[in-house]
Amino acid sequence: MSYYDSIKVPWVPTRDELLDYVMRLAAVGPNDVFYDLGCGDGRVVVRAVKSGAKKGVCVEINPSLIEKAREYAHREGVEDRIEFLNEDFFKVPISEATVVYMYLLTSVNRALRPKLEAELRDGTRVVTLDFEIPGWKPVQVVEVALPTRMAKLYLYIKGVSDR
């Protein structure tokens, strides 16, 4: 898996109906630094800071999407609590995260796993939508009925799920 493969992950936004489930599953609170790896238009990270996270980090390779994310955060009045990184998530340090969100693909999650294992601190929560992290054991799986399909959210905890 390389950067060139990973950018084939298309922009498909997390549906708004799922955002509360993500925040509850990750138990987002005032001590959290919430990373969205491949943050698209910023809707998840904006919700995270509006739900009480002290800081959000929005990592997105596509420059027009990161601009969209910045504008959305500005409109929502939370721009100053979010760091916007127009970068490749394979190259961004993530050790500051207490929560990581990923709506990617199984193949990309597999490729990111060594980075998650090397950099995240024990206790960090990792939530993925629809695609598992191969080799990690979820501590909780939540299924949500959407109008057109079932969505699946996976919660992993570094130090538990990777052992």
Ligand SMILES: C[S@@+](CC[C@H](N)C(=O)[O-])C[C@H]1O[C@@H](n2cnc3c(N)ncnc32)[C@H](O)[C@@H]1O
């Ligand atoms: C399925 S979308 C999810 C968007 C957002 N997380 C959400 O849930 O609404 C995946 C996003 O990852 C971005 N992406 C793909 N490869 C990337 C990489 N190597 N570094 C940073 N972003 C990447 C894509 O441009 C796309 O916006």
